[in-house]
Amino acid sequence: MTVLKSLSGALLAVTLVAGPAAAQDPTFFRIGTGGAGGTYFPIGGTIANGISSPPGSRACEDGGQCGVPGLIAIAQSTTASVFNNAAVQNGELEAGLAAADVTRSMYLGEGKFEGKPHPNLRVVANLFPEDLHLVMPAGQSIDSLADLKGKRVGIAQAGSGTQVAVLQMLDAWGVNRDNMDEAELNNSQSAERLADGQIDAYFYAAGWPVAAMVQLSSTKGMALHSFTDDDLAKINGIIPAYIPSEIPGGVYEGVDSAVKTPAVSALLNVSSELSEELVYNITKALWNDSTRKMLDNGHAKGKQITPDTALNGIEALGVPLHAGAEKFYREAGLLK
Known part of the structure; x- marks a missing residue:
């Protein structure tokens, strides 16, 4: 895998597990969250840990991380929804947490964002109510x-x-x-x-x-x-x-x-520019048993982040799922 973007800003909420050196190149995946006193930041950190599996990590079955092989996900503190969506649109972040109403307005270029659509925005999952x-x-x-x-x-x-x-x-x-x-x-x-x-x-x-x-x-x-x-x-x-x-x-x-x-609703959004394979694997890692334990044992809202509610309101929102996420949900029987 290749490096999506060079790292910038604070590198937060990353768990690196020591292991033997590997020839595999890391893929850095930046997730925009919110302020440290809110909910986006701890939830984003849990998601980053859940989907990560840095090169050299122990295999999942051996007690290592069960994320996407080679992926290093990083939760970055930001000013939240508007910033995150704009950064995803511009390629400054690979993913971001954002409110559903803001995501719809920015994608369509409506309201405050009249004439400024953000067509690259894609949804991975509905997370929890804010x-x-x-x-x-x-x-x-x-x-x-x-x-x-x-x-x-x-x-x-x-x-x-x-x-x-x-x-x-x-x-x-x-x-x-x-x-x-x-x-x-x-x-x-x-x-x-x-x-x-x-x-x-x-x-x-x-x-x-x-x-x-x-x-x-x-x-x-x-x-x-x-x-x-x-x-x-x-x-x-x-x-x-x-x-x-x-x-x-x-x-x-x-x-x-x-x-x-x-x-x-709070959403996990990504860019349409990301490959279908990468987002499929990230979505799969988001809903695996290992990440489930992290969500259940982290912030109280983590328990409300479930695959059964991942698609709630998405069809009516008018913002497409990423093709990789859609592929996962169809295979899982959550999307007809």
Whole structure:
């Protein structure tokens, strides 16, 4: 195999197993994730470990790695969905985690991406639901998003799918950059600013439990906004990819009741430029027993990443599966 791209940026979440030297050349496979305080980063690291099997590794049957022979997958921390999809389109990353709504808009060149389609985007799998967290100081509450007018609000970092969706939602309640004091921050920065009283609320879409929020809730304390059914229906009408969901009570210390909130699917995307054989082998490794154990024993959302839900919503999304992934799902009987 050949090297897809020269390495750049931080090299993270890679597990190299010592073994005898091999003539086989490594294939480097970079996966764009998100900030360290969110969910994309740990999930991306688990996937990278699961699909890797560097040259010289022990064979799977001998207790070694059970990924793609010769593959070294690397999870890179990024600003998430928009950045990851753009980097996959441009060949700067081989793969990336991204929200379904952002992926559709970028692939088709719609909405914020009007006239700028990203035709190279291809889907490998639907991974897990990302619940929108609207975080406030402990004891604080709002009746609706309209109450954020005039407030200091974290809208997630530029280049994230959360920010794209949140600005659409806020606009429907008459809130925008002109009448709120917005802060473009990642999840960890937002939690720190909220704890210090520098912002009044912040948004972040991620699979629960979110590490930065676990720490915030157990130290300074926090509250989560629970949306009404009517608000959830309104949001779904604005952004169809965001569907009603629920964060169970007890996930975060002090948040004892279930929280109604919109959620969007997180996807694993790759470039159409990657070979069918490579993506077939990566998809196969993603769903093998070894990777299954890693997902089950890692971040809590890992248990929700299953082959039975891998194709949920993909047909309606309008973004094609990669031919290699499609081949695997047909052979596995998951796609007719």
